[in-house]
Amino acid sequence: xxxxxIPFLIAFITLSCSNTSTSQELNNPKLKxxxxxxxxxxxxEAIYESVTGVEEVIxxxxxxxxxxxxxxxxxxxxxxxxxxxxxxxxxKKVTFSTLVDIYFGSQNPTQINGQGPDRGSQYRSIIFYQxxxxxxxxxxxxxxxxxxxxxxxxxxxxxxxxxWIAENYHQNYERLHPxxxxxxxxxxxxxxxxxxxxPYLLKKH
Numbered sequence: 001x002x003x004x005x006i007p008f009l010i011a012f013i014t015l016s017c018s019n020t021s022t023s024q025e026l027n028n029p030k031l032k033x034x035x036x037x038x039x040x041x042x043x044x045e046a047i048y049e050s051v052t053g054v055e056e057v058i059x060x061x062x063x064x065x066x067x068x069x070x071x072x073x074x075x076x077x078x079x080x081x082x083x084x085x086x087x088x089x090x091x092k093k094v095t096f097s098t099l100v101d102i103y104f105g106s107q108n109p110t111q112i113n114g115q116g117p118d119r120g121s122q123y124r125s126i127i128f129y130q131x132x133x134x135x136x137x138x139x140x141x142x143x144x145x146x147x148x149x150x151x152x153x154x155x156x157x158x159x160x161x162x163x164w165i166a167e168n169y170h171q172n173y174e175r176l177h178p179x180x181x182x183x184x185x186x187x188x189x190x191x192x193x194x195x196x197x198x199p200y201l202l203k204k205h
Contacts, residue, residue, distance in 0.1 A: 039115025
């Protein structure tokens with residue numbers, strides 16, 4: 001019995017150490033976090049994860065008035081939350097300003113309450129700021145874009161309050177479910193449009 005138990009314990013300890021290491025890396029004080037809502041979080045997650053300097057992207061909910069929102073409750077539009085992403089990034093490799101450029105450059109900036117086929121307040125566009133410097137960057141870029149397009153930009157600018165992590169099955173969804181019809185018809189085309197527009201920002205594989 002023991003000879004079978006020992007390899008299991010070694011594997012368990014190795015896995016535990018690996019998870020601890022990953023957690024420590026993401027809690028590295030040199031890394032920063034940014035928060036965006038831009039339609040379906042599956043799409044936005046895939047876009048930011050393709051960017052050099054982005055360490056991890058987590059899907060969740062933000063911008064609402066209820067505690068512990070779920071996918072089902074936020075989809076009613078009554079919680080005030082929008083599907084959002086937490087972008088964990090290395091500011092020495094990619095700046096917050098560039099993350100905002102990616103945000104506007106990977107969406108339809110004039111579409112209200114949604115992106116593409118996803119419509120409703122839970123899919124609305126929001127850029128969350130955590131300090132006055134970030135707020136100033138967002139406002140300036142939004143004004144420039146509005147003048148360029150000669151149109152009102154739909155994205156709300158909101159002070160960040162709290163981010164609620166979405167259910168596990170929503171994480172890394174595009175990568176894990178490439179056969180999904182929505183992923184094939186909406187997410188992948190949106191990701192490819194971004195890649196064609198910003199090839200110099202992409203991770204080298």
